[in-house]
Amino acid sequence: MADSTPAGYQRVADAFRERITDGTWPPGHRLPSRAQLGAEFGGGENVIRKAQETLIAEGLLEGRPGAGTYVRAPRTRLHMQRCPAPGTPPVPLAPPGISTWDAHSTAKTPAPADIAARLDIAAGEPCVRTEYEFLDTARQPVMTAISWEPMAITGGTVVVLPDGGPLAGRSVIDRMAHLDITVTRAAERPRAVQVDRDQAQKLGVPAGTLAILIERTFFDATDRPVETADLLVPADRWDIDYNIPLTAPPA
Incomplete structure (x- = not known):
């Protein structure tokens, strides 16, 4: 026994x-x-x-x-809306509850094999890699994101760096529209993970804390991937809401 x-x-x-x-x-x-x-x-x-x-x-x-x-003082849970209903504004760069955020971009970063597969490009092709850190109203870290954009799309343009140029800080949708590229859909894959030491340090949580990793990819009108990102949110701070439009069956 x-x-x-x-x-x-x-x-x-x-x-x-x-x-x-x-x-x-x-x-x-x-x-x-x-x-x-x-x-x-x-x-x-x-x-x-x-x-x-x-x-x-x-x-x-x-x-x-x-x-x-x-x-630890109780913290207000934040709500992240995914898949907005038709007719509503697109998902903003920073969800409600975020007071400030910081970004750091590095151009000509070779795409790792897994990122290249998500972007439908060859491994090692140059991308702009951008790290984001998001703070709540108490200026505590509550979310991180790592974004990858193929330089074959944005290289040599004024929007090549998400954190620089005339559209600095604007969403991927806005920046691609500046290049006459229409983002028509996003694919997301959320999964539960335990944060490693580096992620824990950035989020201000212990290593091993449960978090939700959202793998998101934006596609244009030709179904070409134009950006992919990993959004990491501690499970004890966020509720993730999906509003999924449904089509009525034919009469």
Whole structure:
């Protein structure tokens, strides 16, 4: 018979969770040192550390480098609308709830094999790679994106860099329209992932945090891919809404 007794760190994590839930430890409360917690809850430093890491991954605690571990204040969930209904404006570059964002573009970046397949170009063809970081109204990171555009389409034009030129900061749809290219559809593939250390640092979350990765590709009127991007959003911050138009069956 399997042993149903919870591991030491799980028992301590349950006790921490109860104190947060009942308000004994309110938002912003700084936890005592690991030595103090170990003496109170019974467990070595490794047990306390793992219990804290468990609750950090759940979004209940947050570690502040050099300052200790604190009860995390509840954050308002943000809503990202995908597939807008007919007649509504296209999806903006930044969804509601974003107060500011930063972008950094690098031209002549060789397309990796997976990106090249999504853009229907040869691996290694030059692209403009743009990294985006989005902040909420509290200026906390809540989303990142990495975009790829073939330079065969935008190279030598004033819109070659998404973060530069007369249309800097405008959507892919607007920038392609400047080149008389009409974006007619977008294909998206969302999937659950755990963020790696580099992604975690940019999003301000622990490594291994659950997130949603949206692989999005824009197509023009000839069904040619003109841009592809990976949008990464922490699962505990976002609700992703899909509004899918349906065609009525013939009478």
